[in-house]
Amino acid sequence: MDTWYIRTEHMDVGYDGVPLIRDIEIGVRRGEILTLIGPNGSGKSTILKSMICQLKLLAGMVVLDGRPMAAMGEGEIARKMAIVMTERLRAELMTGEDVVATGRYPYTGRLGILTKADKAIVQEAIALVHGEAFAQRPFHQISDGQRQRLLLARAVCQEPEVIVLDEPTSFLDVKHKLELLEILKGLVRERNVAVLMSLHELDLAQKISDRVVCVANNAVDRCGTPEEIFTNEYIEALYGMEKGSYNALFGSLEMARVPGEPRVFVIGGAGSGIPVYRALQRRGVPFAAGVLAENDVDYGVARALAVETVSVPAFTPVGEAAMDRVRALISTCAHVVCCLDGFGTTNEGNRILRDEAAARGKLLPLDRLSDLWTGGEAP
């Protein structure tokens, strides 16, 4: 069934007649967010620019609302599709509201004078992005985040059925990134628009997208739901990550582990270990970690950063086999750090390991962790 609002058919894109990516077949339905991800220079922007007719297609076509875009007039396209691009919008002597109002262009008359109804739509769009506070200020004086929100309001004013955004969250801080994407999600839910965008932030792409298209090595590498795309192995391969790793569960990145013989063993769990792992990694101290249940929040980070992570299956007590492995590791480590204060029933093994380390004089209190890299001359 053809429910795609905008889709490409055997589209080749590139510059100056030289194809960069061939045979692209992607599509977005209304009420859905499709996100392009991929390394820098992979061609995400090129695909978007081609789909908004800014670049000439080298082959194939783009179908918008059931008709080839090449056969549609500029005005008709403008009423169906709005854009928020990375190109700076020149807005000399314009207030934010003036910029938003330009979205009404496809609907105004010969001289472009706004009617009362147009003005109401402009105000509504400004309210939608919570921009009332800065809409009256000169556009070039407001912050990047505010500007981006007004540009989205401008796109909304155009009453489009599909919005194309090229890296809309670049240059925004975390708060504004989230706000912008929330507004976008709201638009999709309430106005049933289709959203096609490229994002750099994998964690956000994973959370907001209904479907994800991966662009790499001059090809559309994979296309699917976030669950299908965001696996540790695939993302690491997509970006050719050689240093560090990607944690699909959290959508987070970890630095590369410090290789070598572990000098410290960290007993952690329930999130207590993560700050210690990271501190050791920063200071270049190789370490081992355990004993962690595989459903422990520390587990993923330990796997990424520790030379070795001793674990037990989820929801099972720390068993003898794991404890023996830890004892072997501790015998080669100079220190043991225990991040836990209390121990539950399944965690009894960790308490025993800590006490054994204390008896051997290897237990380093948490507040003296810095001795490991200052040589014990703590103030």
Place this chain on the structure above:
Amino acid sequence: MDRRVRLWIGFLGLLVALLGLIVWNVNAGSVHVSSGEILSILLGRGGDNDVIVRSIRLPRILAAALLGGALALSGFLLQTFFANPIAGPFILGISSGAKLVLSLTLIGFLSRGVAVGSIALILASFVGAMLSMSFVLLISSKVKRMSLLIISGVMIGYICSAVTDFVITFADDANIINLHHWSLGSFSGITWSNVGVMAAVILPALVAAFLLSKPISAYQLGEVYAQNMGVNVRAFRAALILLSSVLSAAVTAFAGPISFVGVAVPHLVRSIFKTAKPLVMIPACFLGGAVFCLLCDLIARTAFAPTELSISSVTALFGAPVVILVMLRRQKENL
């Protein structure tokens, strides 16, 4: 200040200045004409200086107003086209290109003893303007930096001026004086029929530009956005080029190359009205250009009377500082 109030005050101020300068211009000169006498001449009751006012000063004033408006408007259109606040017909070498082809044509015709009509003059200078324009366009497709574009334009202007000077050197003695005078820029020697032709060219161009207000406002945001808003960018760009070339060609055909009006006036108008909206800018630039040129012509005629200054020297004196000011302000805004 409320935008609407500013709009009214701005337009009213420009109109008052225009009327005032027209009267002053009729008044002033080697022969002083009193206001009462002007009125009676205009009403057809005649006067001692009827001929001076009717066939010398009035056509010259109208020409200065029309051509000044055309220059300022042409500058505004070029600034929009190149997204460059110091673009203008003179700076980009378009006026000089028009001047070159025009002097070639004039000398070609005159040496065969053929008189040249107003329309042929405009056509020749339009061809020259388009030639320079195509060079500028070629360069602008290769370089994106706005300073480079301006430098190329200035260089094209120098080349055209140099060639014009060669041509004039080899022209008949009798024509040299006139050509030389004209090639520096002047509003003198304009006849009523000249005024008629320039009005027939410039006023429709003004109306056409005004009707393009909407796509111009979209284009001001940037090409990408203009296209997404439904502007046929290719056709629109062609229209802008055509209009600005016609306007600067008309000016060059009758008054020679006049510098800096195209840059200075749109900038001054923008700072008076605090807007860049073409609906305001197009009529305001036209009025502002008329006022600016009337003032400059008044100074050119009367400052060192009976010696008349070339109009370009006066416009440059007022216009060039504005260009420097614009560049400094840009610099500050970018920081």
